[in-house]
Amino acid sequence: GQSLEQPSEVTAVEGxxxxxxxxxxxxxxxxLSWYQQHDGGAPTFLSYNALDGLEETxxxxxxxxxSDSYGYLLLQELQMKDSASYFCAVQFADKLIFGTxxxxxxxx
Amino acid sequence: xxxxxxxxxxxxxxxxxxxxxxxEQHMGHRAMYWYKQKAKKPPxxxxxxxxxxxxxxxxxxxxxxxxxxxxxLLNLHLHALQPEDSALYLCASSQSGRAxxxxxxxxxxxxxx
Numbered sequence: 268g269q270s271l272e273q274p275s276e277v278t279a280v281e282g283x284x285x286x287x288x289x290x291x292x293x294x295x296x297x298x299l300s301w302y303q304q305h306d307g308g309a310p311t312f313l314s315y316n317a318l319d320g321l322e323e324t325x326x327x328x329x330x331x332x333x334s335d336s337y338g339y340l341l342l343q344e345l346q347m348k349d350s351a352s353y354f355c356a357v358q359f360a361d362k363l364i365f366g367t368x369x370x371x372x373x374x375x
Numbered sequence: 376x377x378x379x380x381x382x383x384x385x386x387x388x389x390x391x392x393x394x395x396x397x398x399e400q401h402m403g404h405r406a407m408y409w410y411k412q413k414a415k416k417p418p419x420x421x422x423x424x425x426x427x428x429x430x431x432x433x434x435x436x437x438x439x440x441x442x443x444x445x446x447x448l449l450n451l452h453l454h455a456l457q458p459e460d461s462a463l464y465l466c467a468s469s470q471s472g473r474a475x476x477x478x479x480x481x482x483x484x485x486x487x488x
Contacts, residue, residue, distance in 0.1 A: 300475045309379075309465065309479035310418060317475075354417050358475040361406065361430055365417035 269293035271355055271366030278372045279345055287340045287369045289355035296357040299331045299338045302365075305351045313340070313353075345373050379480035381466050387486045390456060396483045398449040398466030406474060407449045409441060410465040412482070418465055424449060425471060456487045 271291040279285040289299070298317040302310040314324050316331035316338065328341040342349055350373045355366040379400045388394050398407070405426050410418035423431035424443040438460075440452040449466055463484050467477040 298475055309481050310467075310477075311479070312476045315475045356475075361423050361425055361474050362408075362420055363474055363477065364420070368415075368417050370415075 269357065269364050271357060271364065273353075273355060273366045273369045275367070276370045276372070278374065280374050281345055281347060283345050284341065284343050285345060285371065287342070287353050287371065289338045289340075289366050291336050291338075291355075291357060291366075293357060293364075296359050298358050299329070300356045300358060300363065301327075301329050301340045302354045302356060303351050304354065310354065315358075342371070347373050347375065349373050379466055379468055379478050381464075381480035381483050383483055384481065385484045385486075387488060388453065388456065389488055390458070392456075393452070393454045395453065396451040396464055396466075396485075398451075398480055399447055400468040400478070400480075401447055402468060402478065403446075404468035404478070405446060405471040406469045407443065408467040408469075408477065409449065409451050410467065412463045412465055422451075453485075456485075458487050461485055461487045
C-alpha cells in the first residue's frame with residue numbers, strides 16, 4: 268500500500284525558516300503536492316513537484332527526490348498566519364493520497 | 376471564480392435518517408472528489424467523478440451514495456449512517472488530468488447521533 272509519513276508537529280518563531288519532511292513508501296506516482304489547512308478551514312494547494320528538484324513559489328519551496336523517497340516543504344520568513352497543518356500528497360492518475368500531516372505552530 | 380461551495384455547513388442526523396450533502400463549482404472543472412476527514416487526520420478519498428462518471432470508489436460502504444447530476448454539481452446521499460461516520464466531508468474539484476491541484480470546499484461537518 269501507499270504510506271507517506273510526516274512529523275506530527277513542528278514549532279518555529281516568526282521570521283525563521285522551517286522544513287517539513289515527507290517520506291514515502293510508494294512508487295509509480297506522477298508527482299508530489301503540498302496543501303495547507305488552517306483549523307476549521309479547507310485544504311489549499313501550495314505547490315507540486317512532477318520532477319525531482321526544487322520548485323519555488325514565493326516564500327514557499329518544495330523539493331522532491333524519487334531516488335531517496337523523500338520530499339520537503341520549505342517555508343521562509345515565517346509569519347503567524349503560517350500556523351496551520353501541512354499535508355504532502357502523491358498523485359496517482361485521477362487521485363491524491365495524503366500524508367499523515369504536520370501541524371506547524373509559529374510563535375512570536 | 377475559484378470557489379467550491381458546500382451545503383449544509385453543519386448537519387446532525389440520526390442513524391435512520393436520509394440526508395444529502397451538496398457541492399457546486401463553476402470553474403469548468405471536469406473532475407470532482409469527495410473526501411472524509413476526521414479530526415487531526417488527513418483527508419481520506421472516498422469517490423472520484425470524471426466527466427460526470429464515477430471513476431473511483433475507494434471501497435466506501437453503500438450507505439454513502441454519490442451522484443453527479445451535471446458538470447457543476449456533486450451530491451453525496453447518506454442513509455443509515457453510523458456514529459463513526461461523524462466527520463468533516465470535503466468536496467474538491469480539479470481540471471481533468473490535474474488531480475494534483477484540487478480546489479476544496481469548506482466542508483460539511485456531519486454528526487451522526
